[in-house]
Amino acid sequence: MDLKPGSRWKSAVCDAQLVVVRPPKTPGELQCGGAAVVPIDDPVAPSGSIDAAFADSVAIGKRYVDEESGLEVLGAKPGKGSLAFNGAAMTIKGAKPLPASD
Amino acid sequence: MRTSLLLDIAADACPDRAALGCGDDAFDFNSYRARARCVAAWLAGQGKANTAFLGMNGTALPVLFFACGMAGTPFVPLNYRLSDGELNKLVARSAPSILIVDDDMLPRIAAAAGVELIARSDFEAEFMAGPTPDTHEPPEAENDIAVLLFTSGTTGDPKAAVLRHANLTSYVMASVEFLGADEDEATLVSVPAYHIAGISAILTAAYGGRRIVYLPAFTAEDWVATAAAEGITHAMVVPTMLDRILDVMAATGETLPALRALSYGGGKMPETVIVRALAMLPHVAFVNAYGLTETSSTISLLGADDHRAAFASDDPIIRRRIASVGQPLPxxxxxxxxxxxxxxxxxxxxxxxxxxxxxxxxxxxxxxxxxxxxxxxxxxxxxxxxxxxxxxxxLDDVIVRGGENISPGEIEDLLRSFDDIADCAVLGIPCERWGEKVVAVIVSRSGAPDTAAMATAIRERLRSTKTPEAWFVRDELPYNETGKLLRRILKAELAEAVCAD
CATH class of the missing domain: 2.30.38.10 (Luciferase; Domain 3)
Known part of the structure; x- marks a missing residue:
């Protein structure tokens, strides 16, 4: 899984879509709802069940980080599953939005 | 990460949201992207390295901008306020290029090797008219340069600042919330495409999900009328624009109730103007943004709360912050x-x-x-x-007059071509209306210099904004021991004499 900046992914088990903002320093697996995400252009529709331990949802516009690896991901479409990197739950980056300046 | 990704994810998440233009003619995000993809496919087929643009603001501009990112041809906006000679030098430097030109500006462009001219009307008939085309995702482009933006060089020839896709997307993603705008928000863009704020406005509006309404070119009357008619919620202006906007509001009684946020930058805002704006627009959040072309726009900003706190404070330390650019972005x-x-x-x-x-x-x-x-x-x-x-x-004494950067050197060079001029310096002196005004200090051989003839020559050979508005005759100019003109001393001496308006 090449999690390069700007790469787009989608959940295998819910409607969430994701964009990698910052890559992880170490290779690993981005997961949503407990399952590995798939490339955005993968033709297979989401199926299967969401792992109850990873069901806190992805929100559109929110940023999710894995502190240890530095991986940062943007929620581009919402979904019921929540994100993890190599099984460790990712957390919402609490950034205060800046006022529009241009 | 490429700039086109920002439009892509917005178009996927909210394809039906209005993105560009007004009323029934507005393009939604799906149409915006589809048209940009068509333009990208055409540009890729032309095989030219760069895509230059010379023209007024309009919805064709952001479509072309994103298409350039998709096709991997750097976008090169040109300044239509330059003289024909200056402009054609830049046209030649854009080669090999496609140059899309407003029809009424076509006669100004001389033929240049490797530059293919496309009239804007032809471009718009092909790509902006008609129903949303069917398209698919273009192949990923290689070139990581998004924009080449000519800055007014201090030593003469403009420099082409390079903005890479990574610079621009980092700026947008660090400073804007994805689809953070409400559906009814609209931003009024009146800064031209050849200004970095005109570029960043395209990117931040797309990523934030905010509709763009363009003024072809700024007049205060149009700005106020359009803001009122379109329920404009956001806008960015340069200081000179704000002063004139307030004049029109005062004259017409317009209060712009829909306006939520007004940002300003691109030059020093006179304190009297911002204080007047705060009083006339109590419902508006003011943002002072400071940035450079070379920094992909804003690097520091003074937000609404800080404006109001400074405006209301008796503490001189807090009060003076109204003239600051706030704090750097995180x-x-x-x-x-x-x-x-x-x-x-x-x-x-x-x-x-x-x-x-x-x-x-x-x-x-x-x-x-x-x-x-x-x-x-x-x-x-x-x-x-x-x-x-x-x-x-x-630091290097470029004069910033009404948001336009003016290099003293070329004016001084022209003045020195007069036999009567023994020495001269051209300086920007703080002024309320323009931020700075151009003044000339001359040492005359005859003692009776013909400044009217000199002014005429500058107006004809350069342009009116570069013509000194005040003239001072001195016996000599101040230099340091290594022969460097002490501009700052001259400026300080003259500032008091010139500050009348």
Whole structure:
């Protein structure tokens, strides 16, 4: 899984879509709802069940980080599953939005 | 990461949201992207390295901008206010290129090798008219340069600042919330495409999900009428524009109730103007943004709460912050440094240095950024005890008049061509209306210089905005021991004499 900046992914088990903002320093697996995400252009529709331990949802516009690896991901479409990197739950980056300046 | 990704994810998440233009003619995000993809496919087929644009604002502009990112041809906006001679030099430097030109500007363009001209009307008939085309995703382009933006060089020829896709997307993603705008928000863009704020406006509006309404070119009357008619919620203006907007509002009684946020930048805002704006627009959040072309737009900003706090305060330290540019963005490192490179203390004046992913600090064929990523802005400034940044203008004496950068050198060169001129200096003196006004200090051989003839020559050979508005005759100009003209001393002496308006 090449999690390069700007790469787009989608959940295998819910409607969430994701964009990698910052890559992880170490290779690993981005997961949503407990399952590995798939490339955005993968033709297979989401199926299967969401792992109850990873069901806190992805929100559109929110940023999710894995502190240890530095991986940062943007929620581009919402979904019921929540994100993890190599099984460790990712957390919402609490950034205060800046006022529009241009 | 490429700029087109920002439009892509917005179009996937909210394809039906209005993105560009007004009323029934507005393009939604799906149409916006589909048209950009069509233009990208056409550009890729032309096989030219660059895509230049010479024209007024309009919805064709952001479509072309994103198409360039998709096709991997740097977008090169040209300044239509330049003289024909200056403009054609830049046209030639854009080669090999496609140049899309407003029809009424076509006669100004001389044939240049490797530059293919496309009339804007033809471009718009092909790509902007008719129903939304069916398209698919173009192949990923290689070129990582998004924009080549000519800055007014201090020593003569403009420099082509390089903005890479990574610089621009870092700036947008660090400073804007994806689809953070409400559906009814609309931003009024009146800064031209050849200004960095005209570029960043396209990107931040797309990523934020905010509709763009363009003014073809700024007039205060149009601005106020359009803002009222379109329920404009956001806008960015340069200081000169704001003063004139307030005049029109005062004359017409328009209060712009829908307006929520007004940002300003691109030159020093006179305190009297912003104080008047705060009083006339009590419902509006004001933002003062400071940035450079080389930093992909904003690096520091003074927000609405700080404006109101300063406006209401009797404490002189807080009150004066209304003239500051606030605090650096969280994603930016900023330092004030002395001439020897060591950091300045609180309140100490020096040169502003910045570092961050959005900082390109690069010109075509020339990096201007240090190995460790720090970029010297060439702007003088200082930081107060609360971390608020005050910008004092260019170290290198470029005059910023009404948002337009004017290099004194070429005016001085022209003046020196008069036999009667023994020595001269052209300076920007602070002025309420334009930020700075152009004044000339001359040493005359005859003692009776014909300044009217000199003014006429400058107006004809350069342009009216470069014509000195005041003339001073001196016996000699001040120089230091190494023969460098002491402009700052001259400026200080003249500032009091000229400040009348």
């Amino acid at each position: 994603s930016i490192e900023l330092e004030i440094r002395r001439d020897d490179g060591t950091p300045c203390g609180t309140g100490e004046h020096g040169e502003i240095h910045v570092r961050g992913e959005q900082v390109s600090g690069e010109y075509l064929h020339k990096k201007a950024i240090a190995e460790d990523g720090w970029f010297a802005t060439n702007d003088a400034g200082w930081i107060d005890e609360g971390g608020y940044l005050f910008v004092e203008g260019r």
